[in-house]
Amino acid sequence: MGAQWKQKGREAAANAKGRVMSKLAKEIMVAAKGGPDPAMNPRLRMAVDAARKASMTKDTLERAIKKGAGLTDEPMQFDTVTYEGFAPHQVGVIVECLTENRNRTSSNIRVLFRKGQLGGAGSVSWDFSRLGAVEATPPEGGADPEEAAIECGAQDLEAGDDGATVFFTEPTDLDVVGKALGERKWSIASSKLIWKAKNPVTLDDDAKRAEVEAFLEAIDDDDDVQAIYVALA
Secondary structure, eight states: OOSBOOOTTGGGSHHHHHHHHHHHHHHHHHHHTTOSOTTTOHHHHHHHHHHHHTTOOHHHHHHHHHHHTTOSSSOOOOEEEEEEEEEGGGEEEEEEEEESOHHHHHHHHHHHGGGSEEEOTTTTGGGEEEEEEEEEEOOTTOOOHHHHHHHHTOSEEEEOSTTOEEEEEOGGGHHHHHHHHHHTTOEEEEEEEEEEESSOBOOOOHHHHHHHHHHHHHHHTSTTEEEEEEOBO
């Protein structure tokens, strides 16, 4: 959990799925500002891959790309804003937002952090590493993850969900490592830049852990929040 926090069962509910699609569309629009061709725009390629895996319709996907690339008459101006602070029990949290209204987002985040502590720039991120993360499953017949990491240029790895492996890279190597894994028939589930906690906190008390989870769920429900990274083991 020291990388990106995921709300359990979020995709199961229809309203939650709508929030996921909205956030994916935002990421596509922002990425498309760097060019509408995924083959020439690594960030857009990663966003498109994530949207397809979430079953975004072709029309919605193409509309988001065109809007972000300025190929329609619809105005689009999202800013990336990052907030740092602490969840209850001094658990470090980094919140990444995409917003067209910084004042609204800032006000919402301040309210959401009332049960924790909102900090300034650098108050938490010093204890996180900025990394690329490629989550992939091995080809049919299996493969050695450690060998794949060495061959593809990953810096580290850890076990993911359902037999997957998460390969960690330098931020600039994310696209290269993802392509190398794909060439070796690994199935890429996600490829993105993350914040990974250096010293995640362990909470053995169920009540305290539930309090932190409730805090994170409330933040994740905000439409402007794109990703939450938490220093929780």
